Amino acid sequence: MAGGRTLFDKIWSMHRVATIDDASDLVLVDRILLHERTGAVALRSLAAAGRCVLAPRQSFVVMDHVVDTQPGRTDATMIPSGSAFITATRDAAKAAGLTLFDLGDAEQGIGHVISPELGIVLPGATLVCPDSHTCSQGALGALAWGIGSTAAEHALATSTLRVKRPKTMRITIDGALAAGVTAKDLALYLLSRFGSAGGAGHIVEYAGSAVSALDVEARLTLCNMATEFAAFSAIIAPDDKVFGYLKGRRYVPAGAEWGAALASWRDLRSDDDAVFDTEYRIDARDVAPMVTWGVSPQQAIALDGEVPDFEKVEDRDPRELHDRALAYMDLRPGIRMTGLPIDAAFIGSCTNSRLSDLRRAAALLRGRKVAPGVKAICVPGSTDVRARAEAEGIDRIFIDAGFEWREAGCSMCFYAGGENFGLRRRVISSTNRNFESRQGPETRSHLASPETVAASAIAGVIADPRGPF
């Protein structure tokens, strides 16, 4: 077939071991990440079958999902039986000879935050993790995707996976995002526009001048929500920003190998004449700060908008789902999103917990106070992010404003029977999922950027970070 190759095609063919059938290939897996929520069960099952990890030095284990984030934490957890996951993971990782970033280690943190920090993920590499937000790491030009525990066992035992070849989609976003509009807003905008199954069956390449203009951390935010888009994963062609970000990190090649790697990485982009199965073009100027109103990430609207009336919007949801979401969220069509009273504000998660996220939130919080009655929490994405934020005095800004300043982890991005925001509380959150009871029993979650969360925490109502608030 004529035509150039996409970035995905290049990485895929580099990793293909064999063609299984018309639809599927056996591909090499370069890096495996495991966390304590889903990793231990895979390692245990592997050991029970008498199998070994083929490439233990390329497999890394993190503690992020069930660990507490309160200062002075131990293996004990607020999540019932959480400590069993921690100790089982630690024991299984040690028995298998895998590199573990444990509680108390300087490298500890959310997998999708520490993998780029340590250079575990590399351009052109394949990386899998039994975690749906693995797609975040496509921001560095890797092919990184989420899998189940059984597939993780397969990857551990064979350094390969049997994978259905995804279709290719390119979303080109040209122009400049307006001031105050972030990668998070862009992700929510795409979901609102194309729906939460909009990327189904596809690997999504984000391209265009607005994407090139994003720094690496913002690209991680954009790619993070590809799983909310039902995509196989997302990827961005690596450029000098990525190479500069990676250089000198622990697992990044150094010396002569750096030069060889860099030369190879520079070819990692779609050819000019590459043909994609699906192409969309977006004008960055159409994107405004966004917030979700419902219980699916696609139920997102511009922050200065109103809760949509089913009759008035072009909506993918059947009427029943729309009404169900309104009832769950205790909202009516026509209510303005800004001004909606909140009970809590959360900054954290693999979507928005990196240093740049905290810096931007801190810039809004400096010298201000969280509104009375609002529970406000900031959970840095990694112990390293926390340390670097503290070195800049960002912790003081959060604490002085009335935020809790936590240890690193996934924390209240999800409710697992432990800490939560409380029955039917309304939360503005920098996380990625507004599903029913995701952050607490019948908790009402509104997804937004860290800036919007910070502004809302101060105002006590959902507020526009472009002010006044």
Add this chain to the structure above:
Amino acid sequence: MQPFTALTAIAAPLIRDNVDTDAIIPSREMQSVSKTGLAAGLFAGWRYDPVGSREPDPGFILNDPRFAPAKILLSGANFGCGSSREHAAWALAEYGFRAVIAASFNPIFRSNCVNNGIVPVELETGAIAAIAASLGDRPGDHPVTVDLEACSVATAGGARWSFAIDAEARAMLLGGMDAIELTLTRQDSIAAKREADRAERPWIYLE
């Protein structure tokens, strides 16, 4: 893994889009480092009221004794979206489900189904509605048949639809096969590929 060829069983309609894995098995229900002990937590947020209790909500389909023994689940688009937790598939399988018929599936969930002997059947919304309508008030008298060999779904009344499924997934399900075993038969080509790749991209190999 238990092979799947064909199944005639009660179907339970839970027809809504975007049923996420947090809804299928809430994280708070995942209390042991194990693939079992999950059936009671299946759909816990919808199945019990108040949330967190074990009081059946009579409005939920699986609390209707006529549908409780269902082995086939009917649902909407983007079924299994959200978290990659395989516990969703383990919980469905442990409850007794062997097939899910939905308008579309999240890709990770679909693969988790295949790895646990659950057939993910993709049909158009209209066909799913017709199957749901065929169940009537006595679903036990109107069972649904999922035939993986013929790649078809049929109602008790004889209406029939074909579905498409990847050859790889179908073979795995029909044979009840272990993917790792299958792949290990290609050990030599994997080793050769890794050696060749090591020469091209030595920085990938950290041993």
